[in-house]
Amino acid sequence: ELKVEQNPLFLSMQEGKNYTIYCNYSTTSDRLYWYRQDPGKSLESLFVLLSNGAVKQEGRLMASLDTKARLSTLHITAAVHDLSATYFCAVLHSGGGADGLTFGKGTHLIIQP
Amino acid sequence: DTEVTQTPKHLVMGMTNKKSLKCEQHMGHRAMYWYKQKAKKPPELMFVYSYEKLSINESVPSRFSPECPNSSLLNLHLHALQPEDSALYLCASSQDPGGAQNIQYFGAGTRLSVL
Numbered sequence: 001e002l003k004v005e006q007n008p009l010f011l012s013m014q015e016g017k018n019y020t021i022y023c024n025y026s027t028t029s030d031r032l033y034w035y036r037q038d039p040g041k042s043l044e045s046l047f048v049l050l051s052n053g054a055v056k057q058e059g060r061l062m063a064s065l066d067t068k069a070r071l072s073t074l075h076i077t078a079a080v081h082d083l084s085a086t087y088f089c090a091v092l093h094s095g096g097g098a099d100g101l102t103f104g105k106g107t108h109l110i111i112q113p
Numbered sequence: 114d115t116e117v118t119q120t121p122k123h124l125v126m127g128m129t130n131k132k133s134l135k136c137e138q139h140m141g142h143r144a145m146y147w148y149k150q151k152a153k154k155p156p157e158l159m160f161v162y163s164y165e166k167l168s169i170n171e172s173v174p175s176r177f178s179p180e181c182p183n184s185s186l187l188n189l190h191l192h193a194l195q196p197e198d199s200a201l202y203l204c205a206s207s208q209d210p211g212g213a214q215n216i217q218y219f220g221a222g223t224r225l226s227v228l
Contacts, residue, residue: 031215042203043156043219050213088155092215093169099210100146100158100169101217 002027004091006104014112016078021107023072023089032065032072033090079111117220119204125226134223136187136204144210145187148203163210194227
């Protein structure tokens, strides 16, 4: 059974600080996704990571993937209040095809001025 | 355009009612999904349709019945639900089920309350 674990589950930080969210998964997968969800809203796709060593950056967010360690990280640089949200990592159930996603429990991020 | 449209946005129903949730996308995506999300929990997969055929059913109770009338439309028929079925129901679609990225784009969801 595929398991996806995120930590921390809750993070309160100040604007301007840096922090990293970790995502571990239990079985081999070559696709790792990061989503953002604002309260009461749907999920917004942030990144898809397809291969070992993949790194993607968008603004103050940077995601990386280590398939050998089955670990992905989401790094936040110089946080701003607008980044407050819940962040989920997710892994496809299998290596391809029309498979569903298994999500981590999510990291609830609060960025305070 | 990565829009997935879900209706209604909110739904309140009794345990004896029959209702349907609707999901539509006009992006030419060939896979569509239903997820259930309880408060402060991650989404959980319910069903996957690939090329209009049901490919995954995650052991969902029969009171939930999916339907994919065409490649743009996905329905979820509800009957004799229980209060514990109250949740946010999310629809998603992806372009090519076998494609490299297979990013799933989510709709805004239907918030369901079962009384």
